[in-house]
Amino acid sequence: MIWAFLRLELSIAKRYKFRLVSDMLSLFMTLALFFYLSKSLGPTKTFQGEYFPYLLIGVLFNRFYQTISTSSVSMLTDFQYLGVLEPILAGQKNKWRILLAAGFPMIFRDFITTILTLLLCVVLFDFSFSFESSNLLILSISLVLLAIFSIGLSLISLGSILRYKRINLVTYLTSIGTSLLTGVYFPLSVFPEWLQKVCHMIPLTHALKLVRYGIGAPIEQTNISNSLIILSTFSLFSLCFGFYFYFTMEKQVLKRGSLLGI
Numbered sequence: 001m002i003w004a005f006l007r008l009e010l011s012i013a014k015r016y017k018f019r020l021v022s023d024m025l026s027l028f029m030t031l032a033l034f035f036y037l038s039k040s041l042g043p044t045k046t047f048q049g050e051y052f053p054y055l056l057i058g059v060l061f062n063r064f065y066q067t068i069s070t071s072s073v074s075m076l077t078d079f080q081y082l083g084v085l086e087p088i089l090a091g092q093k094n095k096w097r098i099l100l101a102a103g104f105p106m107i108f109r110d111f112i113t114t115i116l117t118l119l120l121c122v123v124l125f126d127f128s129f130s131f132e133s134s135n136l137l138i139l140s141i142s143l144v145l146l147a148i149f150s151i152g153l154s155l156i157s158l159g160s161i162l163r164y165k166r167i168n169l170v171t172y173l174t175s176i177g178t179s180l181l182t183g184v185y186f187p188l189s190v191f192p193e194w195l196q197k198v199c200h201m202i203p204l205t206h207a208l209k210l211v212r213y214g215i216g217a218p219i220e221q222t223n224i225s226n227s228l229i230i231l232s233t234f235s236l237f238s239l240c241f242g243f244y245f246y247f248t249m250e251k252q253v254l255k256r257g258s259l260l261g262i
Contacts, residue, residue, distance in 0.1 A: 027063065027117050031056060035125050056121055057212050058184035060114050065204065067110040068150045071103030073157040080161075096246055099158050100151065132216060138224065139214025145228075145235045146207045152238025159242075159249030182208055203234035 035052050076099055179185065181198065182205045188196050199205050206227035213224060 062184045071106035075102035142210035149235040152242030155242030155246040159246035163249040206231045
């Protein structure tokens with residue numbers, strides 16, 4: 001199933017050969033701007049370490065998260081507008097699997113873009129992370145938990161799009177200050193104490209901390225065990241509620257006799 005959508009993406013990539021390069025260069029130019037801006041600001045005192053590696057991981061993490069949480073919804077919307085949603089899902093018992101698999105090629109392409117951009121920044125901007133093999137387990141666990149959390153949100157998004165057509169509940173909730181309040185661009189310590197407490201209630205805050213810790217990027221003082229527990233709890237809840245919400249919405253839609261209904 002995933003392979004079928006991946007083959008479709010590869011066939012599109014052959015016709016638009018410079019799309020991956022274009023995406024990577026666009027992201028790289030943005031990061032280059034941040035790099036020279038950080039140089040002009042001088043050393044930061046908000047945490048130990050250089051600012052740009054901290055910012056680099058934050059920006060790449062945020063961009064990749066946005067892709068994995070919206071890719072399936074984007075494909076679903078395309079299927080609706082093209083009028084192929086019902087033919088694709090006709091007779092399929094596990095429709096959610098097809099919808100999730102449809103977003104995988106976009107995730108794969110963005111993953112390649114992220115890795116290549118990271119390597120390009122490391123080479124051209126002449127810096128490195130203090131990566132330790134002992135942190136590889138933390139990085140792997142955090143990425144798995146992030147994937148589980150994102151699947152749950154994707155299921156909620158898919159359910160809301162199927163039921164309400166153009167209203168994506170997750171987008172409305174996650175787009176409001178998510179980048180600002182999770183430590184993507186600057187440490188949370190710059191916020192007042194009451195806002196820091198709000199920030200630590202957001203699961204992506206802990207996911208980003210764990211990724212930074214795992215890859216050896218600069219990180220604020222944090223309790224890794226607590227972040228793992230919080231992210232695990234939110235991921236499990238997101239997955240369970242996501243399945244419940246999706247199946248509820250799908251049942252309501254099928255009762256009306258159409259999946260298209262735009």
